[in-house]
Amino acid sequence: DPAPQHLLLDRRGSAPLATAWITLNRPAALNALNDALMDELGAALLQADADEGIGCIVITGSEKAFAAGADIGVMAGLGYADAVRGDFITRNWETIRRIRKPVIAAVAGHALGGGCELAMMCDLIIAADTAQFGQPEIKLGIIPGAGGTQRLPRAVGKAKAMDMVLTARTIGAEEAERAGLVARLVPAASLLDEAQKAADAIGRQPLLSILAAKDCVNRAFEGPLAEGIAYERRQFHAMFATEDQKEGMAAFLAKRKPVFKHR
Ligand code: CO8
Numbered sequence: 001d002p003a004p005q006h007l008l009l010d011r012r013g014s015a016p017l018a019t020a021w022i023t024l025n026r027p028a029a030l031n032a033l034n035d036a037l038m039d040e041l042g043a044a045l046l047q048a049d050a051d052e053g054i055g056c057i058v059i060t061g062s063e064k065a066f067a068a069g070a071d072i073g074v075m076a077g078l079g080y081a082d083a084v085r086g087d088f089i090t091r092n093w094e095t096i097r098r099i100r101k102p103v104i105a106a107v108a109g110h111a112l113g114g115g116c117e118l119a120m121m122c123d124l125i126i127a128a129d130t131a132q133f134g135q136p137e138i139k140l141g142i143i144p145g146a147g148g149t150q151r152l153p154r155a156v157g158k159a160k161a162m163d164m165v166l167t168a169r170t171i172g173a174e175e176a177e178r179a180g181l182v183a184r185l186v187p188a189a190s191l192l193d194e195a196q197k198a199a200d201a202i203g204r205q206p207l208l209s210i211l212a213a214k215d216c217v218n219r220a221f222e223g224p225l226a227e228g229i230a231y232e233r234r235q236f237h238a239m240f241a242t243e244d245q246k247e248g249m250a251a252f253l254a255k256r257k258p259v260f261k262h263r
Helices: 035-050 072-076 080-085 114-121 136-140 148-156 158-167 173-179 188-203 207-219 225-239 243-253
Strands: 007-012 018-024 054-060 065-067 103-107 110-112 124-128 132-134 184-186
Touching: 007 035, 018 035, 018 188, 035 054, 054 188, 065 114, 103 114, 103 188, 110 114, 114 132, 114 148, 124 173, 124 188, 132 173, 136 158, 148 158, 148 173, 173 184, 184 188, 207 225, 207 243
Parallel strands: 018 054, 054 103, 065 110, 103 124, 110 132, 124 184
Antiparallel strands: 007 018
16 A cells, blocks of 8 residues: 555554554644545554454544645535535545544644534544634535434534534534533643543453444434433443453453453
């Protein structure tokens, strides 16, 4: 594979399962998202998901911008027929939904439009105090198109989602945390360390449990409660077929540290 043009890829962490770091790196456009970048992001995510040494993935941007949205230069010339026939964005934008390992968004600066939507497609957001979240599409004569009208109300409720989507108001990190969009709010200087700490906490766990737990929590946003509960129960039962369940519980009872094999 040729080296990516718009991403920096790295492997970090002190846990038994390492963390794949994906840094969006298109600084001249504040990490505006285009097909080339999203193709590279999709490929990097799939590679990390398949990598046996990786337990968690972090996506981050720069100090100034996680991502300032879809590339307006590209969209400006797009017509309705082009958007429909080219199925604008779905081709490569939602690869992240196929990723089974946890994906953390470490957000500093602008997370706007498609950038906010990308962060919301991650499993949890850790925000620097400099982070700004918004869906300003309305100002451009469009609407959010990568899940913003659906994931934002699930995260922050209808009132605040309507406020953001209809008035284009941007919210800061503190308001985003209060509203439930953000899992952790941290000083900008420690954003990457805090994201790594969270990733290490995941990388110390048995992978089969992590995959099942992520899958089950996502079900909570898909269907009726009864179906989600039944799904969770099956996954819960299945955990007793794993070697790591025997190891985790034996280690607890023997007052020693578990050594997980991810089997
Ligand atoms: N697209 C293309 N270029 C961008 C974008 C963008 N979204 N955002 C910033 N840039 C470029 C600027 O044009 C500028 O380039 P240049 O230096 O060549 O003029 C450079 O980045 C720096 O930007 P600014 O000079 O504007 O920096 P400021 O610090 O003054 O302002 C802001 C920062 C407030 C973030 C400002 O750049 C801004 O408002 N950007 C646009 C934000 C926006 O409207 N985002 C939503 C886009 S629409 C969208 O995301 C739709 C998603 C639908 C689904 C996905 C479809 C692909």
